[in-house]
Structures are given as structure tokens and as C-alpha cells.
Amino acid sequence: MELWQNIPxxxxxxxxASAAFTSVLxxxxxxxxxxIVISAVALMSALLIVKILPTGTSYTYMxxxxxxxxxxxxRAGILEAVTALIFSLIMLFSLFxxxxxxxxxxxxxxxxxxxxxxxxxTALLAQIYSNDLxxxxxxxxxxxxxxxxxxxxxxxxxxxxxxxxxxxLMNLLGSGLFLLGLTLxxxxxxxxxxxxxxxxxxxxxxxxxxxxxxTVVIVLISIGLAIKSALFPFHTxxxxxxxxxxxxxxxxxxxxxxxxxxxxxIKIIYRCIGFEVFASTRITDILFIFGLVGIIMGxxxxxxxxxxxxxxxxxxxxxxxxxxxxxxxGSENGMVAAIFHIFAHAAAKSMLFLSTSGxxxxxxxxxxxxxxxxxxxxxxxxxxxxxxxxxxxxxIPFLGGFISKLYxxxxxxxxPPESMMLVMLVLAASTxxxxxxxxxxxxxxxRPPMDGVEYPEFRPAKSFVFAMVxxxxxxxxxxxxxxPIIEAIRSGLHMFA
Amino acid sequence: xxDNLLINSEEAAAIILFGIGxxxxxxxxxxxxxxxxxxxxxxxxxxxxxxxxxxxxxxxxIVVNGVTEMEAYINPVPSGLVLTGIVVSVxxxxxxxxxxxxxxxxxxxxxxxxxxxLSRKEEP
Numbered sequence: 001m002e003l004w005q006n007i008p009x010x011x012x013x014x015x016x017a018s019a020a021f022t023s024v025l026x027x028x029x030x031x032x033x034x035x036i037v038i039s040a041v042a043l044m045s046a047l048l049i050v051k052i053l054p055t056g057t058s059y060t061y062m063x064x065x066x067x068x069x070x071x072x073x074x075r076a077g078i079l080e081a082v083t084a085l086i087f088s089l090i091m092l093f094s095l096f097x098x099x100x101x102x103x104x105x106x107x108x109x110x111x112x113x114x115x116x117x118x119x120x121x122t123a124l125l126a127q128i129y130s131n132d133l134x135x136x137x138x139x140x141x142x143x144x145x146x147x148x149x150x151x152x153x154x155x156x157x158x159x160x161x162x163x164x165x166x167x168x169l170m171n172l173l174g175s176g177l178f179l180l181g182l183t184l185x186x187x188x189x190x191x192x193x194x195x196x197x198x199x200x201x202x203x204x205x206x207x208x209x210x211x212x213x214x215t216v217v218i219v220l221i222s223i224g225l226a227i228k229s230a231l232f233p234f235h236t237x238x239x240x241x242x243x244x245x246x247x248x249x250x251x252x253x254x255x256x257x258x259x260x261x262x263x264x265x266i267k268i269i270y271r272c273i274g275f276e277v278f279a280s281t282r283i284t285d286i287l288f289i290f291g292l293v294g295i296i297m298g299x300x301x302x303x304x305x306x307x308x309x310x311x312x313x314x315x316x317x318x319x320x321x322x323x324x325x326x327x328x329x330g331s332e333n334g335m336v337a338a339i340f341h342i343f344a345h346a347a348a349k350s351m352l353f354l355s356t357s358g359x360x361x362x363x364x365x366x367x368x369x370x371x372x373x374x375x376x377x378x379x380x381x382x383x384x385x386x387x388x389x390x391x392x393x394x395x396i397p398f399l400g401g402f403i404s405k406l407y408x409x410x411x412x413x414x415x416p417p418e419s420m421m422l423v424m425l426v427l428a429a430s431t432x433x434x435x436x437x438x439x440x441x442x443x444x445x446x447r448p449p450m451d452g453v454e455y456p457e458f459r460p461a462k463s464f465v466f467a468m469v470x471x472x473x474x475x476x477x478x479x480x481x482x483x484p485i486i487e488a489i490r491s492g493l494h495m496f497a
Numbered sequence: 498x499x500d501n502l503l504i505n506s507e508e509a510a511a512i513i514l515f516g517i518g519x520x521x522x523x524x525x526x527x528x529x530x531x532x533x534x535x536x537x538x539x540x541x542x543x544x545x546x547x548x549x550x551x552x553x554x555x556x557x558x559i560v561v562n563g564v565t566e567m568e569a570y571i572n573p574v575p576s577g578l579v580l581t582g583i584v585v586s587v588x589x590x591x592x593x594x595x596x597x598x599x600x601x602x603x604x605x606x607x608x609x610x611x612x613x614x615l616s617r618k619e620e621p
Contacts, residue, residue, distance in 0.1 A: 134578055141585045145592055152596075158603045162616040165596045165609065169522070169531060172589065176519060176538045179582070183542055187549050192574070 004051045005061055008076045008129040011041045011084065012122055019118035022111060030111035031099075037118055038092045041125065045085035049488075052078050058495040060131060060195075069196045073131035079339070079492020080128050082485070083263060086343050087124055087256050089474070090350050091117070094255070097354035097467030098248030100460075101361070105154040105246040113153050120146040120252065124260045131194050133182055133272065136264055140178065140228070144171045147257045150249040151241050163240035170237045174227030181220030185272065188213055194271040205277045215281050221268055222283050229261040231287075231324050232294030235317045239305075242313035243367075247357035250309070254316045254353060255346035262323055262342060266335065269327075270496035279330040288328025288419075292426045294321025299433035307367045308360070311437060312352050315393060318430060319345045325423070326408060332493065333411035337404055339489045344392065344400030344478050351471035352389040354464070358382030359445065362458045369444050376445035381460050383445050385468040390438035392475050395431055400478030405431070407486070507548035514541035528597040528607045532590060539586040543579045550575030 018037045022030045052058070058077030065071070095117065106113055123143035130136050148171075151164040186192060188210060189200035204210050227234040242250045269278045278284070298318030305311040319341070326338025356367075362378040363371045376383030392399035405427060412423035449455070478485065502509050514537055521534025550572040558573040597607065604612045 134581065138581060138585055141589060145588065148592065148596075157616070157619055158600065159616050159619075161596065161599055161603070162612055165528075165593075165600060166613070168589075168593060168596065169609070172535050172593075173519065173523060176515070176522070176535070176542075179539070179542050180515060180545075183545055183549075183578075186575075186578075187545075 001061075004047065005059060005076075007044045007048045007051075008074050008080070008084075008125070009061060009063070011044050012074075012125045012129065015041060015118050015122040015125065019115050019122060022115045022118060025111055027110045030114045034095065034114040034117055035092070038088055038095065038121060041121060042085060042088040042092060045081055045088060048076065048081040049078065049085060052076065052081055056491070068193055069191055072135060073193055074129045075131040075194075076129055077492050077495035078488050079496065082488050082492065083343075084125055084128050086346065087128075087259070088121065090255055090346050090471075091121060091252055093467045093470050093474075094248050094251035094350050094354065096463045097350075097471070098246060098251065098357065099463040101247055101357060113150070116146045116149040116153070117248075117252070120150070120257070124256060127260050127264045128267075131271075133185070133192050133194060133197065133268075136268075137175075137179055137182055140261070140264065141175060143257060143260060144168070144175065144228070147253055150253060151245045153249060154244070154246040156244055159240070159244050163237065163244060166237040167241045170234060171228050174224045174234075176224070177220050177227065178224030181217050181224060184213060184220070185217045188217065194268075197272045198274055201273055201277060205274070205280075214277070215283075218273060218278060218281050218283050222265065222287060225261045225265040225268075226287065226290070226324065229258040229265075230317065230320055231290055232297050232317055232321055233290075235294070235298070235320075238317060239301075239310045239313040242316065242353070243307065243310040247354050250313075250353040250357075251350035254313070255350040258316070258320060259342045259346055262320075262327075262338075266327065266339065267496070270493065275332075275335075284328045284330040286328070287324045288330075291321045291323070291325030291328050292422065294318065295325065295426055295430045296321075296433070299430050299437070303433060303437045305437075306369055308356050308369060308372060308441060309353070309367050311441070312349070312356055315352075315434070315437070316345075316349060318434070319349065319393070322404070322408065322430075325426075326411070329411055329415060329419075329423075331411055331414055332490075333407065333414065335493060336486060336489050337407035337411050339493075340400075340407060340482070340486060341404035343485065344404045344475075347400055347471060347474045347478055348389045348392040351385050351468070351475065352393070354467060354471070355382040355385035355389060358460060358464060358468075359386060362455060364455070369441070370450070372441075372444055373447045374445070374449035376442075378455055378458055379460055381465050381468045385472055386445065387442050388472050388475055390442055392479070394434045394438050398476065398479045400475050400482070403479055403482040403486075505548075508545055511541045511545035511548065514538075514544065526608045526610050528593075528600070528609055531609070532593050532597070535593065536586070536590060539582065543582055546575040546579050546582075 015037050018033055022033050061074040063072040123139040126139040127136055148164045148168050152160050154160055189197045191197045230238045242254050295318050298314050298321055302311045302314035323338045323341050326334045358379050359375040359382045360367050363375045392401035395402045395405040412420050518534045518538030518541055522531050525531050552571045555571045558570040600612055604615050606612055
């Protein structure tokens with residue numbers, strides 16, 4: 001074994017250990033530690049990509065002294081490394097972008113916020129790399145708890161508290177279903193390591209035995225994780241949770257937490273159940289329909305909002321719908337489009353939440369559209385970033401969102417005619433709806449402010465400008481150089497199987 | 498059908514309990530009842546795991562009196578999973594109870610719908 005193969009394990013251990021240390025550090029050092037940890041994870045993931053690419057295969061890493069099928073394992077391929085890199089980079093930029101507001105939103109015990117952020121990173125990495133189903137469950141729960149604390153970190157009266165409670169209630173339902181599905185799967189196959197489970201599931205499916213239990217398992221796991229990642233109609237907690245927390249939390253929650261669960265679902269589909277078995281149960285159709293409905297309903301709810309942050313939150317519901325539509329297409333191209341959309345949406349939505357907070361800051365802390373008029377002039381960086389982010393979500397060429405829509409449309413071509421028409425219609429309708437609410441906002445930002453309102457001079461913080469520039473660059477990079485990433489996703493999916 | 502249920506009576510009971518817990522968590526409006534529902538839901542899964550790991554006539558996998566044959570003991574893995582799961586559900590329950598206490602102090606109510614309505618009213 002070579003030294004670089006320790007990277008996934010070291011990333012997880014490093015962020016977990018520093019989370020423990022951060023709890024006793026003073027705020028200034030805690031903040032510095034968080035930056036160092038997240039950047040180090042990003043750097044190491046980049047190194048892992050460089051090392052894995054030439055080998056062209058994935059590898060497993062034995063944890064402890066027990067070999068498979070008894071011990072615990074980590075598994076890393078190109079898709080895992082790319083996901084870890086993108087997620088850690090987005091977390092880093094989100095922290096930079098929200099830094100200037102953190103002191104105001106979390107006046108005391110701010111070091112605990114960094115603890116939760118590091119725990120969240122640990123949970124994300126563990127879900128990305130772990131090859132053991134039960135370990136994944138434990139880290140799913142850790143991520144839920146960390147995300148709940150990120151929501152409650154800012155207390156505006158008790159709104160965030162109520163939002164976090166409702167978030168937890170919905171998430172507990174999801175974890176319960178996921179845990180039951182996992183238990184039944186263990187019962188069916190007798191294994192917890194994903195590779196061994198897949199062997200058994202393939203054998204069971206080939207023998208035609210246990211059809212019903214297997215379907216139940218797949219339904220439970222898919223629905224459980226879909227609830228946790230806020231697929232329509234399980235999204236009711238989402239606008240409150242994303243709309244009132246501190247900007248860094250909103251950005252991290254919308255772009256990473258829900259995506260972590262979806263990544264886990266995709267991993268389970270490929271690594272545990274096998275794509276053919278999964279597609280043959282027709283659960284894909286259910287995810288497909290809910291995805292389509294979610295796209296439309298999310299956009300319609302976003303149009304009705306008068307509060308800019310809740311509007312951006314509802315747009316997340318629509319984007320999650322796109323991802324599940326891609327998974328529900330039941331083809332490899334659909335899956336590639338879904339994974340690319342995870343990245344594109346993560347880059348765009350974190351930028352939208354952060355720039356929104358920058359715009360709100362210069363408008364007398366009001367999130368209502370009528371007060372946001374002219375905010376694009378008062379905080380030009382946030383205005384430009386918001387414009388780029390909304391263009392990406394609408395699907396303007398040269399931005400990440402366009403590429404994923406293109407891939408969704410091309411993969412729909414291979415479907416039966418009725419489904420293809422449905423996808424095309426929904427894509428067209430949602431593009432129009434997206435345009436309505438995003439362009440409306442952009443135009444509002446550049447309209448002259450209402451008469452008689454004077455705003456004080458504003459200088460954006462350097463960290464905020466840095467985050468906006470980096471995230472804009474990431475969005476443009478995803479749109480212009482999408483080919484290597486698509487190739488990486490495709491070869492990563494082949495390594496999965 | 499009925500024979501299968503009788504053979505797997507523990508598992509059947511576990512699934513029924515899971516259903517009761519799940520619906521309680523989903524439909525009850527009282528936070529404490531919701532948390533009780535969550536507890537039932539998770540315990541049902543532990544019952545299921547424990548029932549699956551148990552083999553008739555064998556002992557808990559703790560080596561005593563130097564008996565090391567595999568046939569003497571039950572499958573230890575599900576017991577380990579139950580232990581891990583209990584740790585997870587204890588921490589989640591603690592967090593939920595803490596949230597409930599904070600909400601009760603603020604709104605003097607345990608009804609989540611009422612709390613949501615009250616918090617909507619004081620929205621900025």
C-alpha cells in the first residue's frame with residue numbers, strides 16, 4: 001500500500017479530531033483551525049484525484065485488523081475524490097462568504113459553530129468514502145445533528161429553533177425508514193460491506209428469490225433518503241430552515257447537506273443493489289414523477305414568495321427535483337446528468353445564498369423585494385454574483401446549470417416517447433418559471449431605489465468579495481470546462497459497479 | 498402465511514411497533530409524544546436486529562469457561578449494531594428534548610402546529 005492511499009482515512013480522521021480540539025479553543029483560533037482543516041481536506045482530495053486518475057481503478061482500504069467481510073472498509077475512486085474536492089471547496093467559500101456576518105449573528109460561543117462545521121465535513125467525507133452501510137447510517141445521523149445546530153446557531157427570536165425542530169422531525173422519519181431498509185438488507189444478505197451485499201443481491205435477484213423483501217428494501221432506502229434530501233412533497237421544513245439561518249449555514253445546508261444524502265443514495269444504488277436490479281423494481285418511476293412534480297411546484301412556490309431568501313430556498317426544491325428526475329430516468333446518462341447537477345447546483349446555490357445576504361445587508365436588513373431595489377448598485381459584488389448564480393439556475397449557456405439541463409434533455413431522448421415528451425415539457429416550463437422569478441429579482445436589484453430612502457455608504461468585506469469571485473469562477477468553470485468533469489463522473493460510475 | 502408469521506413472531510412484532518412509532522412521530526402534534534414515537538420506532542428496529550441475531554439454544558458471545566467453539570454462541574454482529582444504534586438514538590433524543598424544552602420556555606406549548614403558528618406571527 002502506498003502512502004497516498006491513506007488520504008481518505010486521514011481526511012476523515014483529521015476533521016473529526018480537529019472538531020474535538022476546536023471545542024476548547026478560543027474563537028479566533030477555532031476559526032483559523034476550521035479554515036486550515038477545510039483547505040487541507042480540499043488539497044488532499046485534489047492530490048487524491050491526481051494519484052487515482054492514472055491508475056484508472058478504485059481501491060479499498062482496510063480499517064483496523066479485520067479483513068472483509070468482517071472489518072470496516074473505506075473505498076475511494078475518482079467520483080468520490082472529485083465529490084470530496086468540490087464539497088470541501090464549496091464549504092470553504094461558504095465560510096469565507098458568510099464570515100463578515102458571523103460575529104453579528106453568533107455573538108457568543110462561536111467556536112462551537114466551527115465544531116459543527118468540521119463535524120459536518122467529517123460526516124460528508126465518511127458518507128462519500130465509507131464502504132460499510134452501517135457506518136454510513138451513523139454518519140447520516142451525525143450530519144443531521146450537525147445541520148440542526150447550524151440552523152439554530154443564529155437565534156432570531158425563536159424562528160430558527162422552530163425551523164430546526166421541524167427539520168429534525170422530518171429527518172427522523174427519513175432516518176427511521178433508511179435504518180429499517182438497511183436492517184432488512186442486512187437480514188437478506190448477511191453482510192454490511194457494500195461489495196459483499198452486491199454479490200448477494202445479484203445472486204438473489206438472479207435466482208428470483210425474495211422479490212418482495214428486496215423491493216421493500218429498495219423502496220425504504222430510496223424514500224428515506226429522499227425525505228432527508230427534501231424531495232417534494234417532503235420539503236415543508238426547507239424554506240424556514242434555509243431562510244433564517246446565518247448565510248454560511250444556508251449555503252452549506254442547501255449545497256452540501258441535501259447533496260450528501262443524494263450522493264449516498266446513488267452510491268447505494270450502484271454499490272449495494274446494482275443499477276439493473278434497482279431499475280427493474282420501477283422505484284425509478286416514482287422518483288421520476290416526484291422529481292417532475294417537485295420541479296414545477298418548487299418554481300411555482302418560489303414565484304409566490306415576497307422574501308428573497310425564501311424564494312432562493314424554494315428554488316432549491318425545484319433543483320432537488322431535477323436531480324431526482326435524473327436518477328429516476330433509470331439510465332446511466334440520466335445519472336451522469338444528476339451528479340453533474342449536484343455539483344452545478346451546489347456551486348450556484350451557495351453563491352446565491354451568500355450574495356443574497358450581501359444584498360440584504362445593504363438594504364436595511366430587509367429581505368423583501370420592495371426594499372431590495374437598487375441593491376445591485378449598493379453592493380456591486382453581490383449583485384453581479386447573484387446575477388451569475390441566477391443565470392446558471394435558469395440555464396444560460398457558459399454556466400454550470402446549462403450543461404446539466406443539456407445533459408438531462410439528451411438523456412431524456414433515449415426514453416420512451418411519452419416520458420421524453422414529459423421531460424421536455426417540464427424542462428421548458430421550469431425554464432420559463434425560473435426565468436420569471438430569477439430575472440424579476442435581478443431587474444429589481446438594478447432598479448432605482450424608492451424615493452426618499454437613503455442608504456449609508458457600504459464597503460463589502462474582503463472575505464466576501466473573495467468568496468464571490470471564487471464561486472463565480474467555479475460556476476463559469478463548470479459551464480466552460482464541463483467535459484473533464486463529465487468524463488470523471490462517467491468513469492467514476494464505472495468504478496462503482 | 499400464518500405459519501411464517503408465527504415462526505417470525507418477533508420480527509412481525511418489530512415491524513408493527515415500527516409502524517406505530519412511525520405514525521406517532523408523523524401524526525401526533527405533541528412534541529413529547531412525537532419523541533416517544535421516535536423512541537418506539539428505533540427500539541422496534543433494535544428488536545428486529547436482536548431477533549435476527551439470536552440462534553435458539555445458544556449463549557451470548559462472551560467467552561466464559563474457555564468455550565471457544567463457534568456453535569456455542571449467537572451472531573455478535575447484530576448486537577454490535579444495536580449498541581451503535583442505541584448510542585445514535587440516545588443523542589438524537591437528547592437533542593430533540595433540548596429543542597422541546599427551549600420551545601416550551603418560549604411559547605408555553607408543546608403543540609408543534611401551535612408553535613409554528615405563533616412563530617409565524619412574530620416573523621420580522
